Amino acid sequence: MADADRDELAALVRGWTAHFEWGRESGAIALRRRGGASLPTAGEAPRVAAPVETPRVPAAVEAPSPAPVAHVVAPQPPRAPPIVEVAKPSPAPTPPAQAETRPLFEEPRRTFAPVVYAEERARLLTVVEDQARECRSCRLCEGRNQSVFARGSTNAELFFVGEAPGADEDRIGKPFVGAAGKLLDRILAAMKMSEDDVYIANVIKCRPPNNRPPEPDEAAACGPFLERQIELLRPKVIVAWGRTPTSFLLKKTESMTRLRGRWHEYMGIPVLVTWHPAYLLRNPDAKKDTWADMKLVLEKLGRPAPTGRA
Numbered sequence: 001m002a003d004a005d006r007d008e009l010a011a012l013v014r015g016w017t018a019h020f021e022w023g024r025e026s027g028a029i030a031l032r033r034r035g036g037a038s039l040p041t042a043g044e045a046p047r048v049a050a051p052v053e054t055p056r057v058p059a060a061v062e063a064p065s066p067a068p069v070a071h072v073v074a075p076q077p078p079r080a081p082p083i084v085e086v087a088k089p090s091p092a093p094t095p096p097a098q099a100e101t102r103p104l105f106e107e108p109r110r111t112f113a114p115v116v117y118a119e120e121r122a123r124l125l126t127v128v129e130d131q132a133r134e135c136r137s138c139r140l141c142e143g144r145n146q147s148v149f150a151r152g153s154t155n156a157e158l159f160f161v162g163e164a165p166g167a168d169e170d171r172i173g174k175p176f177v178g179a180a181g182k183l184l185d186r187i188l189a190a191m192k193m194s195e196d197d198v199y200i201a202n203v204i205k206c207r208p209p210n211n212r213p214p215e216p217d218e219a220a221a222c223g224p225f226l227e228r229q230i231e232l233l234r235p236k237v238i239v240a241w242g243r244t245p246t247s248f249l250l251k252k253t254e255s256m257t258r259l260r261g262r263w264h265e266y267m268g269i270p271v272l273v274t275w276h277p278a279y280l281l282r283n284p285d286a287k288k289d290t291w292a293d294m295k296l297v298l299e300k301l302g303r304p305a306p307t308g309r310a
């Protein structure tokens with residue numbers, strides 16, 4: 001600080017000091033204590049400072065406590081559905097071959113057409129035979145020499161039903177003309193009957209290759225020819241020779257052993273089931289069964305049964 005300034009400041013202090021001294025002595029100035037009460041002036045009784053009322057502070061309005069916050073679980077964002085591993089769909093099972101599931105033959109017919117008399121019957125059977133000759137309804141037409149329709153009498157009371165033509169039948173054009181046919185003729189002879197007393201036909205009219213059993217669809221395609229033959233002939237007794245005609249006529253899947261030697265029925269006509277002549281050629285011991293069956297047939301026809309074995 002400069003000397004001039006210092007001197008000026010000292011002069012000011014002295015002036016103020018003199019002023020205060022004058023003021024205190026004259027009572028013009030009362031110095032106040034720190035805290036608010038003024039110091040008494042000279043000659044004045046000391047004053048008791050009135051208690052200073054502390055301004056009342058209004059009770060603090062207790063702020064309403066906030067409503068208890070319920071512990072609300074914040075809504076969860078929608079969760080994605082759990083990922084479930086879905087097994088890849090396996091390919092649809094392959095249906096078994098039709099030949100394994102389908103019934104061997106369709107349902108039997110329920111009613112016959114009205115009876116026709118002998119002349120008309122023969123004529124209608126010729127018409128049906130012509131249809132079979134031209135038929136190409138199944139694959140068997142491809143390997144045939146000719147269709148094989150029937151042999152015997154269209155007036156017969158007895159109808160023999162076989163399975164299908166073999167090589168000899170395919171060549172000659174008549175059913176049961178091979179080795180099995182010769183056995184059938186011997187059976188007829190033992191029954192004291194001839195071809196004039198019987199009508200003979202197969203379920204299948206064309207020869208299956210290698211003499212295999214006919215397929216269900218082949219039997220379904222060809223069966224109506226046999227149905228029409230039976231309908232026109234209206235025999236008194238039918239003999240089913242072997243599995244194929246038995247299944248076709250009776251729609252039964254039981255074994256031949258269970259079905260053989262018993263009477264069954266096709267459209268109200270008695271049906272007897274017996275071994276096929278080809279089976280008898282391979283199993284000669286079974287001939288006695290068939291002979292017993294033929295006796296039942298004769299009995300049903302009202303013919304006398306020969307005694308002894310065939």
Ligand code: SF4
Binds near residue numbers: 135140206
């Ligand atoms: S087997 Fe019967 S359905 Fe098949 S082609 Fe010969 S006649 Fe026709």
